[in-house]
Amino acid sequence: MNVAVYGRKVTKQNAEYYKEFLGIIQDFGWNPVLESDFKKLLVKKIGVSESTDEFRSHDDFKSGIDLSFSLGGDGTFLQNVKFIRSSGVPVLGINTGRLGFLANISRDQIQEAMELVRKKEYVHQKRSLIRVETEQNLFGNDNVALNEVTLQKKDTSSMITVHASLDGKYLNSYWADGLIVATPSGSTAYSLSCGGPIITPGCQVHILTPIAPHNLNVRPMVVPDHMPIKLSIEGRNRSYLISLDGKSMSIRQEEEVTIHKADYMINVIKFEDNNFLDTIRNKMLWGIDKRN
Secondary structure (H helix, E strand, C coil): CEEEEEECCCCCCCHHHHHHHHHHHHHHCCEEEEEHHHHHHHHHHHCCCCCCEEECCHHHHCCCCCEEEEEECHHHHHHHHHHHHHHCCCEEEEECCCCCCCCCECHHHHHHHHHHHHCCCCEEEEEEEEEEEECCCCCCCCCEECCEEEEECCCCCCCEEEEEEECCEEEEEEEECEEEEECCHHHHCHHHHCCCCCCCCCCCEEEEEEECCCCCCCCCEEEECCCCEEEEEECCCCEEEEEECCEEEEEECCCCEEEEEEEEEEEEEEECCECHHHHHHHHHCCCCCCCC
């Protein structure tokens, strides 16, 4: 079985976990396929063989890859999704740092989690994505995000106005530092930091969360994800910032942005005793009273 492995950093602190993980794959008789830049780091840092198979783009996932593993944090997981895209290859996130929402398998659970994968004792949790269209085609074919798209001010302290319409009907003009449109997966990311609600995976919705709105009556809004959202920015500057899962580009004033639900979903590997509710409870420290 061919398993893709993606990571971004190899340090003294996490090198041992990479060795452990690759050792488990070898013991299972699986063939690791490493992302090309990540492979160069592993060859240099921990002595991985240069003959190890590698992948470079989404095209390599269209055939021959059975599973995908992300080693790192949630940011690493998001970058890995850009390789997987519509291939349908299931992905598991193993966190080499602090517990994440997407990469929610901790370092001390690696052996146990891999055994469950080998026995196929897991389910596929479907995660929806956002597709973004701009007049200048700013993101090209890489115009899909698992978490969110953000429009925000750039190189200025002045607020901006983001005009928003939903399914062809005018919704609001947000006078704020920006606006986030998030998926259920993205509800626990930037949107959460700006006061947005937590949405469980599987809900067919998008979340519009203003960033520091001037009007205190403006609140995050949950809308059906089958309705297209159109946005445009107005302000004192000529250009602003549009970000797609951390990848940022400049966008002109009044250039229209159209947001749809992507026509495919990501298969995230989940185990019975490590579900979304467990992750939320542990990450947010719910039910723990430190006064006791």
